[in-house]
Amino acid sequence: MRTPQLSSFALALSGGLLAGPASAAGLDIRIQIPQLDVAEYHRPYVAVWVEREDRSVAANLSVWYQQKRAAAPAAAAPAAGAPPQGNEGGTKWLPDLRQWWRRGGRELSLPVDGLSGATRPVGEHDLQFGDGKTPLPALPAGKYKLMVEAAREEGGRELVEIPFEWPAKAGTPLKAQGKSELGAVSLVVKS
């Protein structure tokens, strides 16, 4: 699996060589989609958002879903932003991301630039969100939770939460471990 190597290389780049942006405030998130030993595998739908203490949504960061019916499982993922096909495009299964749907997903009109994207393969995926830059608004100081929810066709659903404070107390990565649909999830809060 090449993705983790690639992404850690990318992280090293952004953290080292490109020193400028690294100091910018924001959230660095790493999400692992685990390898599963199943007969019929579909990439999971994944939603990433930031929740306030009252469970309302402070920021919708990402949603990965099947944006077009693949002709075959081997077909390449369509480009992000491709419109859903007909009524039964991949948006049909978005309510299966139950918490995300309830907390705000159902109010979005997808696709949304900078938010929605195609499903991603097994491996580690790095996401970086700059404070005050779409889709992460400038967060008022307070307690938040990073929420990562995954749902897979012919599979299950899992929600992983990482509580954090803004602004960050220290630059240590916060970690949580999924058990079924998600692997390791880590968060670096930079402020």
Place this chain on the structure above:
Amino acid sequence: MNNSTRSALVLAALLLPLSSHAHKGWLQPSKTVLNVGQWVTVDAASSTDPFVKDHNAMRLESLLITAPDGSTVAAENLSSGKLRSSFDLQLKQAGTYRLAVVNNGLNASWEVDGQRKSWPPRGQPATAEGFAKEVPAKADKLKVVSSQRRLETFVTAGKPNVTALQPSGVGLELVVAQGVNDLYSNEPATLQFLLDGKPAPKLKVELIADGVRYRNSVGEIELVTDAEGKVKVQWPQPGLYWISTSTEDQNATAPATERRASYTATLEVLSP
């Protein structure tokens, strides 16, 4: 009285209470939380245990579907089988749909020389002409009862709204503070019952979770509404719930002297 007549009467006596009381009407939506453009299919029947298709299909002549903008939309692919009726609905609008079967009826019973008579005959509609023709103005034990029966369920596409949920103000109705399609097994829900649009206290409310067939007992939950017509429900598990209540009073319009109102809803409770 010959034997076959007698056994037919005994059979009728055995069957009558069953068919008038024990069978529960229900609507069973395939899903209640969906995206805009999706289809739902709904089964409708009556049976001893909710959602178990083993008795009779429900008549859907009085099915009324209210769309999120308050307009009335038609069901598609209406069909009626032996054990259940069904229909489909495409959720073209964002918001909450109210799917209701509302029956307002009239029943009269009286006695002639000690023999019980009733109107209208089973399966026939109560019409004003029929009433005038068949029901005597004066008779022994004459009782004329109006009935208001509402059976409903709710489905939401995208973001919920409440336009379709405005109470009609007739008979028994339900208001769910959290939203009819925002129910989760780890959150208690408050259900408020209204009679003619006003809070209905002291109602006995029965709740039955789907899956009776796979349990050793029905496991019904019985609650009584408080002064505000409310009950607080702790859902034992996610799934569909059959919720029912009824009441009787003298608040009837002529020619009825009594009114019976009943209400049944199917709500879906999701896992958190």
